[in-house]
Amino acid sequence: MIRLEKVTWQHGPSAGRERETLANISFAVPQGGFRWLLGPSGAGKSSLLRLLHLEALPRSGTCELLGTSITPHVKRSALARLRQRISMVHQDYRLMPTLSIADNVGLPLRLQKRDEDEVAQEVSTLLTWMGLGARQSSCPAELSGGEQQRTAIARAVVSRPAIILADEPTNALDEAQAVRVLTMLRELTAMGTTVIVATHNDALVRRYPAPALHLEHGKLIGDE
Amino acid sequence: MSSRKQARDGLALAHALPDRSLIAMVAAMSLLAALTFAGAFGARELSARWARGAANLMTVQVPDPEKPAIVPSDSAAASRADAVLSLLQTLPSLRRAHRLDTQELDRLLAPWLGNTGTSALPLPAVVEVDLTSGATLPDTFVTTVQSEAPGTLIERNDDWREQLHAIARSLLVCAALAITLVGGIAAAVIGMATRLGLGARRDSLIILHGLGAPDGYVAGRFARRVALLAFGGGALGTILAVLPIAVVSRLMAPLSGAAVSHETWPSLLRDSLHSLTIGGTSTDLLIGLGCIPLIMTILGWGTAQTIVRIWLRRLP
Ligand SMILES: Nc1ncnc2c1ncn2[C@@H]1O[C@H](COP(=O)(O)OP(=O)(O)OP(=O)(O)O)[C@@H](O)[C@H]1O
Numbered sequence: 122m123i124r125l126e127k128v129t130w131q132h133g134p135s136a137g138r139e140r141e142t143l144a145n146i147s148f149a150v151p152q153g154g155f156r157w158l159l160g161p162s163g164a165g166k167s168s169l170l171r172l173l174h175l176e177a178l179p180r181s182g183t184c185e186l187l188g189t190s191i192t193p194h195v196k197r198s199a200l201a202r203l204r205q206r207i208s209m210v211h212q213d214y215r216l217m218p219t220l221s222i223a224d225n226v227g228l229p230l231r232l233q234k235r236d237e238d239e240v241a242q243e244v245s246t247l248l249t250w251m252g253l254g255a256r257q258s259s260c261p262a263e264l265s266g267g268e269q270q271r272t273a274i275a276r277a278v279v280s281r282p283a284i285i286l287a288d289e290p291t292n293a294l295d296e297a298q299a300v301r302v303l304t305m306l307r308e309l310t311a312m313g314t315t316v317i318v319a320t321h322n323d324a325l326v327r328r329y330p331a332p333a334l335h336l337e338h339g340k341l342i343g344d345e
Numbered sequence: 346m347s348s349r350k351q352a353r354d355g356l357a358l359a360h361a362l363p364d365r366s367l368i369a370m371v372a373a374m375s376l377l378a379a380l381t382f383a384g385a386f387g388a389r390e391l392s393a394r395w396a397r398g399a400a401n402l403m404t405v406q407v408p409d410p411e412k413p414a415i416v417p418s419d420s421a422a423a424s425r426a427d428a429v430l431s432l433l434q435t436l437p438s439l440r441r442a443h444r445l446d447t448q449e450l451d452r453l454l455a456p457w458l459g460n461t462g463t464s465a466l467p468l469p470a471v472v473e474v475d476l477t478s479g480a481t482l483p484d485t486f487v488t489t490v491q492s493e494a495p496g497t498l499i500e501r502n503d504d505w506r507e508q509l510h511a512i513a514r515s516l517l518v519c520a521a522l523a524i525t526l527v528g529g530i531a532a533a534v535i536g537m538a539t540r541l542g543l544g545a546r547r548d549s550l551i552i553l554h555g556l557g558a559p560d561g562y563v564a565g566r567f568a569r570r571v572a573l574l575a576f577g578g579g580a581l582g583t584i585l586a587v588l589p590i591a592v593v594s595r596l597m598a599p600l601s602g603a604a605v606s607h608e609t610w611p612s613l614l615r616d617s618l619h620s621l622t623i624g625g626t627s628t629d630l631l632i633g634l635g636c637i638p639l640i641m642t643i644l645g646w647g648t649a650q651t652i653v654r655i656w657l658r659r660l661p
């Protein structure tokens with residue numbers, strides 16, 4: 122469950138900026154819901170996803186994620202636990218350069234102190250499904266952009282999080298791979314995962330009709 | 346996948362921290378701390394030893410020793426020196442009272458008067474008194490002596506012992522200050538190395554934080570690595586300090602009562618090492634030195650924990 126009410130946020134200090142990055146945002150997504158996040162470049166899509174991923178805390182308004190109300194007084198340990206249940210696919214992938222693909226994908230499971238055999242099993246299955254079975258021991262730098270993006274997607278889903286936030290998760294993928302990824306994300310919602318996908322890919326949106334959040338200049342202009 | 350011990354979280358701390366300079370700096374600090382500690386320890390031992398020897402000695406000087414003493418009317422008239430001597434005999438804590446004879450006085454005064462003989466000078470009688478250890482003089486003793494032989498000087502070496510203790514105490518305070526300072530510098534160096542490591546792993550830390558790694562996890566990873574390096578530095582510095590300390594303590598041995606002399610350096614070194622291994626060196630000193638690597642380890646662990654947790658506060 123995601124619920125935002127009149128949330129405002131901006132980059133850097135509040136003084137000396139003509140407008141907020143996100144202004145007066147209110148919407149709710151039930152558990153297991155799917156939302157497209159649409160809007161022109163610079164509208165604030167990535168900023169909104171970062172806020173939902175708790176990389177920043179809202180300046181004003183109320184924000185509730187998975188039953189926890191996000192205020193400046195929330196304990197850091199509680200935020201860390203929440204982050205383990207909210208996965209994000211970043212626009213720039215954010216893979217660990219020193220780790221192999223398999224270790225990158227296994228990282229969320231290891232942070233949850235899962236059994237090593239289980240980690241190896243899950244990672245291997247998922248990477249094979251993603252078409253990266255042969256690249257498991259490669260470093261991110263040795264991979265193509267699309268392969269890196271698929272690794273980032275695998276890392277986001279491997280721990281079966283309650284919320285998946287994906288920032289243009291298919292922009293480096295070909296049509297067939299994009300469809301595959303979207304199908305998987307839709308299947309995850311059926312299993313109770315809440316998914317928000319930011320994208321510029323209109324064809325994909327038409328192919329998978331779903332409610333969309335429209336952002337423009339940091340304001341939510343449509344929620345249907 | 347094999348169960349490699351190494352944490353596969355991308356921090357790669359084996360390459361993130363300035364290992365060698367951290368070990369070298371901590372080793373230098375530990376060396377300084379070890380030498381300071383050993384110096385203070387030696388000073389304390391020496392002063393304690395000297396003070397112990399002096400504690401039970403008392404010197405009594407009776408001017409005009411042969412003049413008659415002022416004695417109660419019923420007693421036989423005696424010389425002032427004899428009166429004092431017999432008063433000393435009444436002390437329950439007396440072990441020995443010895444009046445120096447002319448030759449002994451001559452020998453005592455030779456450095457000042459030369460070997461001209463002293464019989465011509467009006468010298469006081471000097472009595473060396475040996476008391477049982479820890480003895481105190483009864484309050485009435487001094488007044489009685491003064492009434493029978495006015496002008497008699499009773500000099501307990503207690504004053505001297507007090508002074509020795511004061512010197513030893515201030516040396517210990519100085520050493521404690523120096524060791525605290527060294528600890529502070531070590532903590533600062535460790536803190537800076539940790540900051541360097543955090544800077545080198547900035548992106549990885551942000552990713553880990555985003556994946557939900559708790560502060561305690563990241564701080565623990567850094568703290569364990571830094572503690573290991575600090576232990577290495579501490580052990581190295583302490584080991585380097587042991588040889589000079591052994592040599593100095595051997596050189597000091599005659600001063601604290603042991604009869605050793607060394608004609609050549611090799612024999613001194615051999616003896617020093619021998620005393621280290623065969624327990625000739627105080628166990629307290631060895632325990633103290635052994636604590637230095639442990640203290641450095643704890644210091645490294647605590648400093649890294651603090652610095653990392655403060656650094657992570659910039660991420661919500
Ligand atoms: N680190 C930053 N510091 C200051 N301003 C920033 C920063 N990152 C983004 N912005 C600004 O915030 C606004 C929203 O940016 P955001 O990245 O959220 O847009 P977006 O909708 O994701 O765009 P795109 O579709 O191009 O990814 C933009 O005006 C951008 O210039």
Ligand SMILES: [Mg+2]
Pocket residue numbers: 166167168212288
């Ligand atoms: Mg963006």
